[in-house]
Amino acid sequence: MRAGVNAVTAALVVGVGIGLALTPDGRAWLARPTLLLGETANASATPSVPTGETSPSLMTALAPPALAAGALREKAAQGQLRIGVFGDSMADGVWTALYRDLRIHPGVTVTKFSEVSTGLSRYDYVNIQTKTAGQIAEEPIDAAVILFGTNDGQAIELDGVIHDFGSEEWKAAYARRIDDLVGLLRGQGIVVYWVGLPEMKRASFDEKMNLINEVVSSRMAALRVPFIETETLTRDAAGEYDAYLSDADTGRRRLMRLHDGIHMTMAGYIRIAEPVADRIRRDAGLERAAEPSDG
Secondary structure (H helix, E strand, O other): OOOOOHHHHHHHHHHHHHHHHHHHHHHHHHHHHOOOOOOOOOOOOOOOOOOOOOOHHHHHHHOOOOOHHHHHHHHOOOOOOOEEEOHHHHHHHHHHHHHHHOOOOOOEEEOOOOOOOOOOOOOOOOOOOHHHHHHHHHHOEEEEEEEEOOOOOEEEEEEOOEEOOHHHHHHHHHHHHHHHHHHHHOOOEEEEEOOOOOOOHHHHHHHHHHHHHHHHHHHHHHOOOEEEEHHHHHHHOOOEEEOOEEOOOOOOEEEEOOOOOOOOOHHHHHHHHHHHHHHHHHHHHHOOOOOOOOO
């Protein structure tokens, strides 16, 4: 990684700030910044599935998926592999890093579908299921990289009942939304990759993110979706949060996290996106090329 990465980080942060100020959702977040930290206990609603029944989208998600390697290799062989990145502000950074890593491959495109302040808990704010359906209808893709969670440490409302964060009812509701989203994407023949949440600075917030990681990783195992965990990549040698971590190439300590202890610098996003890019390359049969310049 090079010093030029810092300039990209600054541009990314400034761009996000401008986006917040110029969009209705962004201004809404600025008026209620706790939404980003998952402290607002409002929620959302989707139809519940009666006991013993399975929703159509869940049935699709549970159906034996086409082998990711075969599906992506075929697309890459045809000279066009379209990758979409979905999620919240954390996913914005992952998109930047993946674009940097994969743009060098002919025919590979990486499109940003992520949006700040969104998540799977607050469908009254932005219904991710509806939003994603519209996005992939307008701009078809072959693979989806997903990272949600930093806004989801809050209650979920289903059928007028609020389920407190962390309760068994909350876990079931959150799992249902994960299944529905995966089912929607797979129903369109899209290969799914889910990125786990990194280590967080504040202990109470980290506990919430750990619980979300547990629910997500469990569903990914059940659905046979690749889950790329990032906690171990964002801890120091003692297994603790550290804003500065050793660079894999140089061994030097680099600033990986922003001051909020949640988001990352560009070097940090490159760190957690690298295994995602490697997995996509392997599945699609793409040769790993020399690291692109930051200029």
